[in-house]
Amino acid sequence: MSAFGEPKTEKLLKKSPEDWVVYNARNMSRIYPAGSRVDSSNYDPVPSWNVGSQIVALNYQTSGTPMRLNDGKFRDNGECGYLLKPECLRTGSPFHPEHGPFPPGGVTLTVQVVSGRQLPKPGGAQQGEIIDPYVVVSVNGLPSDCKKAKSTKVIQDNGFNPIWNETSTFEITMPEVALLMFTVMDKDVNKDDFIAQTVLPVKNVRKGYRSLRLYSSSGTQHGDFEHSSLLCRFAITPT
Numbered sequence: 001m002s003a004f005g006e007p008k009t010e011k012l013l014k015k016s017p018e019d020w021v022v023y024n025a026r027n028m029s030r031i032y033p034a035g036s037r038v039d040s041s042n043y044d045p046v047p048s049w050n051v052g053s054q055i056v057a058l059n060y061q062t063s064g065t066p067m068r069l070n071d072g073k074f075r076d077n078g079e080c081g082y083l084l085k086p087e088c089l090r091t092g093s094p095f096h097p098e099h100g101p102f103p104p105g106g107v108t109l110t111v112q113v114v115s116g117r118q119l120p121k122p123g124g125a126q127q128g129e130i131i132d133p134y135v136v137v138s139v140n141g142l143p144s145d146c147k148k149a150k151s152t153k154v155i156q157d158n159g160f161n162p163i164w165n166e167t168s169t170f171e172i173t174m175p176e177v178a179l180l181m182f183t184v185m186d187k188d189v190n191k192d193d194f195i196a197q198t199v200l201p202v203k204n205v206r207k208g209y210r211s212l213r214l215y216s217s218s219g220t221q222h223g224d225f226e227h228s229s230l231l232c233r234f235a236i237t238p239t
Contacts, residue, residue, distance in 0.1 A: 001055075002027065006034035006043050009053075017051050018094040024052035025092040032057040042066035046140050049073070050097040050177055052089035063218045065181075069140055071219045072179050072199020086176040098143050102173050105238075109202065111137055111180070112167040112233040113152050114209070119159040120224035122186055122193035124216060131159040132187040133195060135230065139170050139202070141178030147171075154187045159195075171239065178202040182212060182230060196228055209233050 004012070009031050012020050023029070031048045033041075040059040045066055048056045058066055077083055088095045088103050095101070113135045121128045138149035150168035172178050180202050184195040196214035214228040215221055221228075 001030055003030045003032060005032060006037075009048060013047050013051065017098075018096045020051045020053075021089060021095045022092055024054065025090055028055070029053045030055040030057060033059055045070055046177075046179070047097070050142060052085050054085075067219065068181065068197050068199050068215075069179055071215070072181070073201060075199075076201045076204055086174070102142075103176075105175060106171070106173045107175055107202075108237045108239050109139075109170045109172055109175075109180070109205065110167060110235040110237075111170070113137065113164045113182075114231040114233060115161060115163045115165075116159075116184065117161060117229045117231070118224075118227045119162070119184060119195055119214075120228060121159070122195060124224045130157045131193075131195065132156050133159055133162050133184055134187060135164065136181075136183040136185060137168050138181045138183075139172060139178055140181060141172065141202070142174050145170070145172050145174065145178050172202055175202040180205065182214075182232075184214065184230070196225060198230070205234050205236065207234050207236050 031053050033043060040062045042058045042062055042064060043066065045056040045058060046069060058070055074081055116133060119131060119133050121131055132154050134154045135152045136149050139145050152164040152166045155162035180200045183197045186193040186195050194217055196216065198212050198214050210232055212230045212232055214225060214230060216225045
């Protein structure tokens with residue numbers, strides 16, 4: 001196994017990602033954060049996953065979107081920490097995350113955010129104003145699938161049982177590497193506050209009504225997050 005720092009990885013991803021796929025089909029690679037990240041911040045792990053890197057190391061002590069994506073990706077397979085790469089990343093044939101060739105199996109994913117339940121205050125605080133929640137839905141995967149995030153309307157003064165009933169549609173070329181992220185935010189005058197989140201591998205999404213458990217910014221469900229959830233309805237159509 002060879003280790004590659006973040007700067008070297010970025011150069012390889014820009015210069016020849018298809019050769020990087022071939023390399024990762026025959027060898028193991030470990031990606032790690034740049035030494036300049038003295039604040040223990042994180043980079044986006046998705047581009048490295050898209051070219052088949054086996055170990056994409058993150059600063060686990062720092063919460064944020066990269067760690068949420070990591071937690072969501074590895075909720076698959078019983079959270080054991082091991083996932084089988086898609087076949088196109090295992091064969092050793094050239095594959096470009098932007099230009100393909102893409103395997104068959106693309107889908108149109110329709111997401112209806114119906115309602116929420118027992119949404120906590122920012123940071124799980126016990127005191128403070130009643131929240132004005134809204135939900136941001138986004139897809140993280142191949143560059144062609146990472147379109148603009150879709151946001152619901154804001155529900156005023158209701159964190160107990162807000163109802164949105166809003167629908168968004170996403171065209172997903174390669175569900176095997178796509179992650180569906182739900183982020184619940186509190187609308188504020190100056191800066192909107194993070195409330196809760198959950199991330200699902202798109203390949204694990206099943207049609208119909210589903211209750212999605214929500215997590216804190218650090219990926220836990222303790223305290224006020226224990227019973228927090230979203231009710232969503234999914235429809236999946238092959239393309």
